[in-house]
Amino acid sequence: DAGVIQSPRHEVTEMGQEVTLRCKPISGHNSLFWYRQTMMRGLELLIYFNNNVPIDDSGMPEDRFSAKMPNASFSTLKIQPSEPRDSAVYFCASSRGTGTGELFFGEGSRLTVL
Amino acid sequence: GENVEQHPSTLSVQEGDSAVIKCTYSDSASNYFPWYKQELGKRPQLIIDIRSNVGEKKDQRIAVTLNKTAKHFSLHITETQPEDSAVYFCAAGIRDDKIIFGKGTRLHILP
Numbered sequence: 643d644a645g646v647i648q649s650p651r652h653e654v655t656e657m658g659q660e661v662t663l664r665c666k667p668i669s670g671h672n673s674l675f676w677y678r679q680t681m682m683r684g685l686e687l688l689i690y691f692n693n694n695v696p697i698d699d700s701g702m703p704e705d706r707f708s709a710k711m712p713n714a715s716f717s718t719l720k721i722q723p724s725e726p727r728d729s730a731v732y733f734c735a736s737s738r739g740t741g742t743g744e745l746f747f748g749e750g751s752r753l754t755v756l
Numbered sequence: 757g758e759n760v761e762q763h764p765s766t767l768s769v770q771e772g773d774s775a776v777i778k779c780t781y782s783d784s785a786s787n788y789f790p791w792y793k794q795e796l797g798k799r800p801q802l803i804i805d806i807r808s809n810v811g812e813k814k815d816q817r818i819a820v821t822l823n824k825t826a827k828h829f830s831l832h833i834t835e836t837q838p839e840d841s842a843v844y845f846c847a848a849g850i851r852d853d854k855i856i857f858g859k860g861t862r863l864h865i866l867p
Contacts, residue, residue: 675855677857683859684857684858684859685857685860687855687856690854733799733800744790745790745800745802745855747801748799749798749799
C-alpha cells in the first residue's frame, strides 16, 4: 500500500481565497483524522471520521472550515475564506479503527496564506 | 474533553545519556497512550504505545510508564544516539478514537 496520500503538498494562496486539501486513506482503514500543526499549538485534532461519518468536529476552529468524506477512500478539508492565521501544516491520518491504535500519517499539506 | 500536557518543550542531553519526557492527561476514560516521533520535515510516526491495563512497556532503548491514578505517563530513552534527535509527541485517547496530542518536546542529542 502507498500509505496515506495527501495533496497538494504545498499551497500558497492569498487571503480570502478558498483552499481545498485532499486525502486518500490507507485502503481498509475505517477511521480518518485531520490534524493541524503549528509551532505554537502543536498537533491539533480538527475532525475525525469513522466509517465515513464525522464523529467529532469540536476541533474545527470556526465555520470557515469544513470537512467531508464522501466515500471510504477520499476526504477533503476546505477553508473558505482563508486567512493568514490558517497558515500551518495540515496532516491527514488513518487507522484501522478497530482499537489497534496506530495512526498512519500522510506527508502533510503545507499551507501559506498571504 | 481530553487535554494533554507535555514537558519539557525542549530537552538537550549528551549523547549516551538518558532522556525523559513527561505527560499528563485529564480524561480518566482515556485508555490508550501512544508516543510519536517526528523528524524535521517528516510525518509523525508511532514509536511505542501503552494501554491502561499495563504499567510499563519496553522496546530496546525506549520505555514508557503509565500511572493511571495520577494520570501521568512518561517516555524514557536510554543510551541516546544522534538519530534520536527529533520532536516527540505524547498522546491520549480511547482506543484509537479521538487521539489528542501534547504540544511536543524537541530533543537535541549533543555530541
